[in-house]
Amino acid sequence: MLRRAGPSLRHFLLERKSSAGYSSYSSEATMSRPVQARRLEGIDKNIWVEFVKLAATYSTVNLGQGFPDFPPPDFLKEAFVRALSGENHLTHQYTRAFGHPPLVKILAQFYGKLLGRDLDPMTNVMVTVGAYQALFCCFQAFVDEGDEVIIIEPFFDCYEPMVKMAGGTPVFVPLTPKAPKDGKLMSSADWQLDPAELASKFSERTKAIVLNSPNNPLGKVFSRGELELIADLCVKHDTLCISDEVYEWLVYDGKEHVRIASLQGMWDRTVMIGSAGKTFSATGWKVGWIVGPNRLLQHLRTVHQNSVYHCATAAQEAVAQGFQRELELYGKADSYFVQLPGVLQQKRDWLVQSLDAVGMKPIVPEGTYFLVADISEFKSDIPDVPNSDEPYDSRFAKWMVKNKGLAAIPLSGFYCEAHKNTYSHFVRFCFAKEETTLKAASDILQKWKREKSSP
Amino acid sequence: MAFRHKNTRRIEGLDSNVWVEFTKLAADPSVVNLGQGLPDISPPSYVKEELAKAAAVDRLNQYTRGFGHPSLVKVLSQVYERVCGRKIDPLTDILVTVGAYGSLFSTIQALIEEGDEVIIIEPFYDSYEPMVKMAGAKPVFIPLRYVSTFLKIISELANKFNSKTKAIILNTPHNPIGKVFTREELQVIADLCIKHDTLCISDEVYEWLVYTGNKHIKIATLPGMWERTITIGSAGKTYSVTGWKLGWSIGPQNLIKHLQVVHQNTLYTCPTPLQEALAQAFWIDYKRMDDPDCYFYSLSRELESKRDRMAQLLQEAGLNPIIPDGGYFMIVDVSTLNVDLSDVDEKQPYDYKFVKWMITSKKLSAIPLSAFCGPETKRQLEKYIRFCFIKKDSTLDAAEVILKNWVKQTA
Secondary structure, eight states, X not given: OOOOSSSOOGGGOOOOOSSOOSTTOOSOTTSOOOSSOGXXXXXXXXXXXXXXXXXXXXXXXXXXXXXXXXXXXXXXXXXXXXXXXXXXXXGGSOOOTTOOHHHHHHHHHHHHHHHTSOOOTTTSEXXXXXXXXXXXXXXXXXXXXXXXXXXEESOOTTHHHHHHHTTOEEEEEEOEEOOOOTTOOOBGGGEEOOHHHHHHTOOTTEEEEEEESSOTXXXXXXOHHHHHHHHHHHHHHTOEEEEEOTTTTOBOTTOOOOOGGGSTTTGGGEEEEEEHHHHTTOGGGOOEEEEOOHHHHHHHHHHHHTTTOOOOHXXXXXXXXHHHHHHHTTTSTTOXXXXXXXXXXXXXXHHHHHHHXXXXXXXXXXXXXXXXXXXXXXXXXXXOOTTOSSOHHHHHHHHHHHHHOEEOEEGGGGSOGGGTXXXXXXXXXXXXXXXXXXXXXXXXXXXXXXXXXXX | OOOOOOOOGGGTTOOOOHHHHHHHHHTSTTSEEOSSSOOOSOXXXXXXXXHHHXXXXXXXXXXXOTTOOHHHHHHHHHHXXXXXXXXXXXXXXXXXXXXXXXXXXXXXXXXXXXXXXXXXXXXXXXXXXXXXXHTTOEEXXXXXXXXXXXXXXXXXXXXXXXXXEEEXXXXXXXXXXXXXXXXXXXXXXXXXXXXXXXEEEEEOTTTTOBOXXXXXXXXXXXXXXXXXXXXXXXXXXXXXXXXGOOEEEEOOHHHHHHHHHHHHTTTOOOOHHHHHHHHHXXXXXXXXXXXXXXXXXXXXXXHHHHHHHHHHHHHHTTOEEXXXXXXXXXXXEOGGGOOOOTTOOOSSOHHHHXXXXXXXXXXXXXXXXXXXXXXXXXXXXXXXXXXXXXXXXXXXXXXXXXXXXXXXXXO
């Protein structure tokens, strides 16, 4: 496909080069220019496309992409079957665009209880196609060209391209590791923001900060004090907070997940994102939601009605029933929101032990189902390539899946281009896996350790 | 401190939406709803069964391939290879999206930007205009003229093309009018696209719903058009499952790859169990595409008789509906009913006021045609309303009762 050079000319079939920019674009209408929109510049690469393919091709044990290999709970599957069967044919037709009424009602009730607020299901809640689409709506609704958005590194990779696609400028601030106490394993809590550095990132162009707690990939659960630090800056600079809380139920060791929207001055400037995929171990359902004040949600509704408009009905109905059950069982031993973190904590501990036993140093996560480990002890098998464009950890992860069948994600995937080489020796493992999977991973690692120790 | 966080420029003025307004009004269960394009007939049972089967498979509850579930893109490539008579690569030439709506959005975000003009034929499915605006581009409208053939306005259409024209949006079969563009008409559009090096965004969601004497032709199959056309389809319209929200874009790799970039930066992947179920349903019908029992054809036959019944009901009420050649909508001029709404002092077009009045006083809903018009044409078509007839017999029976009583009252 070519562009406007009068009569069509095949030799103008341009492929977009990676970062050459649109230098050939001129105001003359007769100049040819690329067919794709400029908003796609620099956002075409995606780590998942590459690594998911590698895992599908080579892995025998996939601890890479974040999804459980165990099923959603029975009560949720049963709710889905109920939604599909029976006389209610409307299950297969459009529901309310901003969220299926039973679902937004129960979400309003549930989060109202958690935040100590009266929430209106019609104006304070919106359902999206996964938390991913919720994030997209937020950036499109609030980030204009020239706006800055603060992103804490390491970050879930989509934040950066979404900010760019909205014409915004991502501004990065790192979590940096403090040395753990002697003899102890590093914890995700040891990765911290420097308050002065964080404050320096706020300017009058700062539109929003993206907060992800519990954090993917580190598993950090921001403490109340850390959140207050962020909140104070948001209030001081009149900044929005896009709070990605998809792992809100997956916190361990009795730690508390504090919702930043509940802090002083924050409700009016925060949009809180949740996910049925993570909450109910059903990532393939793609049901997410946003909770916040109407004066922010109204703009999210505008984006939503002009992009996807409706979300699929049946899964929303099932998730609504799932939440109904959880509301009734809230805080009780039978609650899935109690059981799932209990089960995952054990898996976490198991993987931590397996990694530690072979010399991969795990950073013990306070939350999420991810764990980052230092693989320096295993570097000998994958030699450094000087002047390589590709970060070491990425080459390591690719080598590992191809040669050992074990899939993980390089930590550099969670850093911006400029900072990809900050750490070269960490990979992320997902431990939301059956025991057999985790055992198989351990076997691979043990064998690898034995082989590498032999001369 | 004053709250400075208003909406971004890209969504300025895009907050109102005819559906949000009218679906709320029609939600009253005592209203006979012939408004929103929502079937109240059941999808075929094997479609529902496939979803129940898919839901029972554990791994189908987790993420699938972002650009489209493998079994779904495979069967879509087979079905459309057959229809188009050309090879279609399931991985590079197809993107699965959240409804055809998501395909329109992905296409426009991928290929349209500030400085571009996009030609939209009026009346039009209402989302085209705000989506083009949200991409920063300028919609350029051209009206279909009632009763004249499209050929008569070719000079008018040709005038709308210029060096800024990035794309034309084509919708055939057409919502709301029900027009099925003929080969000659498509050739006119194709010639202009080729001459001006323009893209064609072809919304063909009603592709299977064409009535006797008409044939759906894909503009992408015309010479010189495959490389510049994105063709959009919909599971909701194909299988009467609008609530599944699955659609697809099909086109050449060098265009689809940009849609895929948008997709991976907007929602990444579509739901898995729905895609698997849709794939299985498609396999069933793919295998019987030579058989008249194939759902693609049987639904069309079923709807043709509903179309004829709807037309009859309206004619018996003294109205003159425009009989559609495709799709499941019918438009009708209501001015002969002489409903005086001049005392309703809203600044809305007549048909908005009429439909609201009809909902409250007659318990019958429709959609005002001016919702499908650009600013200059709204007043010209404000006496028309759109009825949806993909409704079960009892719904059409109820509509008949209302219309008969209406006639009686005015007699």
